[in-house]
Amino acid sequence: MTAIDSALQPAHDTAHGHHAKPSGITRWLFATNHKDIGSLYLWFAFSMFIFGGVLALCIRAELFRPGLQFWQPELFNQFTTLHGLIMVFGAIMPAFTGLANWMLPLMIGAPDMAFARMNNWSFWLLPPAALLLLISFAVPGGAAAAGWTLYAPLSTQMGMGMDLTIFAIHIMGVSSIMGSINIIVTILNLRAPGMTMMKMPMFAWASLITAYLIIAVMPVLAGVVTMVLTDRHFGTHFFNAAGGGDPVLYQHIFWFFGHPEVYIMALPAFGIVSHIIPTFSRKPLFGYTSMVYATSSIAILSFMVWAHHMFTTGMPATAQLFFMYATMLIAVPTGVKVFNWIGTMWQGSMSFETPMLFAIGFICLFTVGGLSGVTLSIAAIDIQLQDTYYVVAHFHYVLVAGALFSLFAAVYYWFPKMTGRMYSESWGKFHFWWSLLWFNVTFFPMHFLGLAGMPRRIPDYNMQFTDFNTLASVGAFCFGLGQLIFFANMLHSLRHGKPAAARPWEGADTLEWQIATPAPYHSFVEAPDLEVGENGRIDAMHGGKHH
Amino acid sequence: MDKPPATLHDNRLLLLKLLLLACVMFVFAWGLIPVYDALCRLTGLGSLQRPDEVGSQRLAATPLAPVLLTFDATVQPGLPWQVRPLTRTLRAVPGEFVRVDYEITNASNRQVVGQAIPRYLPAAAAEYVKKLDCFCFAQQAFAPGETRRFPVVFVVDKNVPAGLDSITLAYTVFDVPGRS
CATH class of the missing domain: 2.60.370.10 (Ctag/Cox11)
Known part of the structure; x- marks a missing residue:
């Protein structure tokens, strides 16, 4: 019990005595400071983003021309599978957890996350999981090649790469559940006096609801991959028709996880954009309360639409209709959000710094992805488009132009507060326009490819698809190259950027902008007394101590 | 004006509740198996391995x-x-x-x-x-x-x-x- 007890202790030594930062490798290995752990998460997510991106470029290189150029189909399938798994579980989810770690205590006036040592644990589980995925390329039979959804019976038949993938998913699941528990307890129990729930910043609301979604569905994913594991090694027949099981059952359980997972990757993005749009429009967020309710209803609806991923499995028409209408219903709260962001910008005194550009890019492109989602929700159309590049186009519009653009916006927005220095605005703007252009060159043609019938997850294709594929491959390589600009900008600005003011954005009014820049290593060791308006606007702050 | 600040005990209690929720959802995943089985029997889906009736x-x-x-x-x-x-x-x-x-x-x-x-x-x-x-x-x-x-x-x-x-x-x- 003592190990668990000490894991649950808040790191008291930070408050008493040891005011100096720990240094060297131990600062990171034994990190309990939310800012250090947040940085670890963000660096980890970025390196996974590069790894997953290289896999994506391997895919696009093969698809540059019809015929087999570089890889055998088996290896190509491993690339598509690992690209998906790494981007979802290695890049996007940890990046949002990292931002939550960095910003939540600052936004709500808490000294740190609620369980500082558990926080350390939830981060340090991630590198071993990533390592398992990486070494799975080197085992006999190679890495998992069943697609990121790991459908049975493919996943029950593959080599040991699948076992490594299953263990990696277990570990990443434990990590994200612990991270989520930390987020929920921090938000519910550690808010400073005056910071009430219905005054909380939208990013805190989005993180809170996302954390509940993670706790509700990651165990379901863990359950279903465990069933695959026992089918593979212990003679069970959950998904084996011969033994009385059913491969379609896998899809039902997987998508019960999988659809809320989509919103796990989208809700924090909504939260971030709900900070940046008001800041650079110099107006309060339009319809704060409706934003909170829209976020909650998206979360609840996300549990009732899983079978829209399975319209072609032969379900009864009644079920198809139910899932079709339920799916369309999600467009309503999402539309409320888009409307509110536009309402915030309306007659605002807008300026277009890099975070704002990415946020507006997010709104435009996420809406395109949302519209192709509504198209796909129609069962009769989905049966045509199932497993075509139209689906690939759709989810890259919501995940790259959605989640990833919001992450870029967030990193640019909070970079001054995190590092005390300004990034290069001109390179930031160049990064945005470059990414916007090549993102669309890469993914917009995929709509046409899908409508023309090109299936996803294949290394070779019919001659008629050549032009759009070549275009998409050129776009992908340029998009990938552009991310090096971002990396160089961040690295250079970390050392040589201009010193940032405490409040570099004149429209920023949440709590993290009320303290010094860079944020003191131990902020709010004594909770401040706050007078707060909607969306975390600080009207007055009394007290509050930092080290 | 506000409720008293949360104690370590409050935090741990919430932690346990959330852990319990995670465990319940893990069991729920396995519980879906009999649920779907019953559903298929009730609706007659997946009947290839059962005798038909011929009116x-x-x-x-x-x-x-x-x-x-x-x-x-x-x-x-x-x-x-x-x-x-x-x-x-x-x-x-x-x-x-x-x-x-x-x-x-x-x-x-x-x-x-x-x-x-x-x-x-x-x-x-x-x-x-x-x-x-x-x-x-x-x-x-x-x-x-x-x-x-x-x-x-x-x-x-x-x-x-x-x-x-x-x-x-x-x-x-x-x-x-x-x-x-």
């Missing part, structure tokens, strides 16, 4: 054009079976009772339990072949080297669409590991 309305009053029936069997590489239909093809009028026999041999020198899975070509024909008796309804135990014959009794529904004049019924036999 008189499915039996033809007047003779219809005969349908060409082909019988086939496959065994996946590495499995110990030899399976062959004793009748390769026959013509049957929709509404007529048909019986064919399959011969299954356990070619290994150990006892194995097998399960046959039916398959139809074209797949749309599945709902018009009403199986009254089939060895695929149950798992079958075989002694080493044993050969047995099994009947399949079925009716081609008289509502079979006019264009569907040829149906292949194919069985794949799997062994059921862990049972003997």
Whole structure:
């Protein structure tokens, strides 16, 4: 019990005595400071983003021309599978957890996350999981090649790469559940006096609801991959028709996880954009309360639409209709959000710094992805488009132009507060326009490819698809190259950027902008007394101590 | 004006509740198995391995054009079976009772339990072949080297669409590991 007890202790030594930062490798290995752990998460997510991106470029290189150029189909399938798994579980989810770690205590006036040592644990589980995925390329039979959804019976038949993938998913699941528990307890129990729930910043609301979604569905994913594991090694027949099981059952359980997972990757993005749009429009967020309710209803609806991923499995028409209408219903709260962001910008005194550009890019492109989602929700159309590049186009519009653009916006927005220095605005703007252009060159043609019938997850294709594929491959390589600009900008600005003011954005009014820049290593060791308006606007702050 | 700040105890209590929620959801994933099983039974989905009922309305009053029936069997590489239909093809009028026999041999020198899975070509024909008796309804135990014959009794529904004049019924036999 003592190990668990000490894991649950808040790191008291930070408050008493040891005011100096720990240094060297131990600062990171034994990190309990939310800012250090947040940085670890963000660096980890970025390196996974590069790894997953290289896999994506391997895919696009093969698809540059019809015929087999570089890889055998088996290896190509491993690339598509690992690209998906790494981007979802290695890049996007940890990046949002990292931002939550960095910003939540600052936004709500808490000294740190609620369980500082558990926080350390939830981060340090991630590198071993990533390592398992990486070494799975080197085992006999190679890495998992069943697609990121790991459908049975493919996943029950593959080599040991699948076992490594299953263990990696277990570990990443434990990590994200612990991270989520930390987020929920921090938000519910550690808010400073005056910071009430219905005054909380939208990013805190989005993180809170996302954390509940993670706790509700990651165990379901863990359950279903465990069933695959026992089918593979212990003679069970959950998904084996011969033994009385059913491969379609896998899809039902997987998508019960999988659809809320989509919103796990989208809700924090909504939260971030709900900070940046008001800041650079110099107006309060339009319809704060409706934003909170829209976020909650998206979360609840996300549990009732899983079978829209399975319209072609032969379900009864009644079920198809139910899932079709339920799916369309999600467009309503999402539309409320888009409307509110536009309402915030309306007659605002807008300026277009890099975070704002990415946020507006997010709104435009996420809406395109949302519209192709509504198209796909129609069962009769989905049966045509199932497993075509139209689906690939759709989810890259919501995940790259959605989640990833919001992450870029967030990193640019909070970079001054995190590092005390300004990034290069001109390179930031160049990064945005470059990414916007090549993102669309890469993914917009995929709509046409899908409508023309090109299936996803294949290394070779019919001659008629050549032009759009070549275009998409050129776009992908340029998009990938552009991310090096971002990396160089961040690295250079970390050392040589201009010193940032405490409040570099004149429209920023949440709590993290009320303290010094860079944020003191131990902020709010004594909770401040706050007078707060909607969306975390600080009207007055009394007290509050930092080290 | 506010509620008192949360204590360590409050935090731990919330942690335990959230851990409990995670455990409940893990169990829920496994609970979905019987739920879907019951749902499929109730709605009659996934009924390929259960006997059908043939009401008189499915039996033809007047003779219809005969349908060409082909019988086939496959065994996946590495499995110990030899399976062959004793009748390769026959013509049957929709509404007529048909019986064919399959011969299954356990070619290994150990006892194995097998399960046959039916398959139809074209797949749309599945709902018009009403199986009254089939060895695929149950798992079958075989002694080493044993050969047995099994009947399949079925009716081609008289509502079979006019264009569907040829149906292949194919069985794949799997062994059921862990049972003997």
